Amino acid sequence: MKMPAFVIGTGRCGSTLVSNMLNQHPEIVSISELFSLITDLGTLIPQAFTEEKIDGKTFWNILSCKYPIQNTMLRHGVAMPEILYPCLPHSRFSAQSGVPALLQTTLPHLTENHDELFDELGEFLCNLPTASMASHYTTLFEWFRKHFHARVTVERSGGALRLIHRLSDFFPEAKFVHIVRDGRDCAMSMQKHFGFRMVMLTFQLTEVLGINPYHSNDRNNVDDLPDDLVPFLPECFDPQAFRAYDVSPSLYGHYWSGEIIEALKVLATIPTDQLITIKYEDLLREPRQEVERMLYFLDPELVQQSMIEQLSALVNHQPHRWQNLSERERTLLNDACLPGFKALAEHNINYVL
């Protein structure tokens, strides 16, 4: 059994590009957004990383559940751009029926025959004996690897840096590709991203209500909810209010700093031969060099010149939108990202402020 690898990073750090690059490589299975979606955007993490042993059917239920947050977004036309399942008239699942977590992105990212793959995988996983969650995941990744005749399975979920302590506990021998991007660019991108908007709203709803209203019908504390959060309750979700809900990039700057600071503590405990850090900016500037470095780290056998060229061609330069902020907003964003930059500098990952 070959250990999977994980691409990790803060939200909007460029890991989607990496995932898409890896997906082009015939000897890599690129598993996209598995943990984002089976945790319903990070709100059901303990369930997806339970310490209890579970049977194959329970494991399959976790993977194939139609989770409420992602499906509310889908139903109201505010799904994340990462969602790939084609909700067409002839599709097996629709926005109204809800789409299973595994089918939202992960399987359509791998094949056009995602519905068939879904059934095949379900049949296989349901018959697994009771085992630890880590063992089930390893079996799942191995199944993908064999199914697609690949050498390596690489999972990548947006904002998975938040999961690093759980991933390193579950997969102590796994390799980790840590993508780092300028916090200000991450924050600007998170601000516009519906997934992170939903995460921030769910944080607030959960803190006021004492429960996650998407996973619980308890409304004992609903009177405490400020008027501005009411449109985001699932029973009265207002997509127009959702689109209009604006959060300063500086809040995401704080979020970015927090993620970096916490994760670096865990990453410091991972053996050096199991961890590689790639600056997104270096990937854009020197794609061939960075792609080669990444492939070599994952498995030296993956390094092929033609693949390096093909993968590097996917690089797409983006402007630094934070430079267009007002001076005050820019200062606030810089201040918010400063603790994160400092923490990175302590690990010799430097950014110019």
Next chain:
Amino acid sequence: MAHFITGATGFVGSSIILELLKQSDDLIFCLVRKKEDKCGQDRLLELLGQLVTDYGYNENIVTQARKQCIVVEGDLTGSLNNVNKNINTNITHFWNVAASLKYEERFAEEIFEINVEGTKRALDLARILNVKYFNHFSTSYVSGKKTGIIYETIADQIVNNNTYERSKVAGENLVWAEKSFHTRIFRPSIVIGHSQTGVAINFSGLYGLLRRLVSFKGMMNRVQDGYLSREAVKMCVDPDVPLNVIPVDMVASQAVEIAFSPTHDRIFHLTNIHVPSVGECLSAVFRSAGLITPLFVKSEDEFNWIDQKFNEKINFYSSYFVGFKVFDRLHSNRALADTNGEVYAVDEEKLKWHSDWYTNILQEERQSLPVSR
């Protein structure tokens, strides 16, 4: 004498009942909302029994409650037409304590329904019952944005801060205009838990602010662990002005004593004489919530985005933190001449003690909060 009380199972209403039981053998007719799971009588007696324990009162009061309290099922938001049919005694004192303490704009209709229309219905019932005194509970903060010495006079030309205050002003005006019986308007300040045990059963006011702080801290911890333990939020308030808080038992004892006094005055501030400053109050609740004491600034221009959002979230409470107000107690003191009211000084540490009592409850409730890591 006999009493009729609305809001009998509420924070202040239940304390009024306990005080009446302490001070008299009078019958007390209690308006209690019907609930599917339990009859009103059981619900009220259970609550009073619990409060007797929680407030550290003599257990005999529970026996008295069984004899003296008679539950009348009904609701101020519904018709009270038939309520009088269940009362075969002359009611001397009508206590209108029921109120909505909500404040978000989406509840505006409900707030007015209870605090204004409910007061109308209470007055109608009091007329039918031919009562002698109508004791109405309002708030000292009907004074709204007015600063300086606030007299025990009807609120006139006042700019209010929110719907809740407006509804209480409207309620007072109805009572003030009533000529069928003698009316008294009691205006407690910010009511906190029992002076001796800290126990409270309503978690608005100070407790609502504390809850907001704890939620905000939790939200920010999800954004960046420990952020608010390192960074102080900024507030644009007047830290040196007094903030009037008073324990629920003092509100009840003063109100009952005034009601039993021969006073002819009509408006009474049930306020505290020894109160903390806004700065001390905020320091107490912030510390209780595990937050750094806020930084007081002169202008909102000094806010960053998080400060701005934080201040928006506690906007309802912030209106109580600006402007120097002293509540004149001429009428209250005159009516309480013998005792002049019990003295219970609330300083920062005392307020922290009250806050900590609630923080412990919140921490217990929040143990099962879904995690985000």
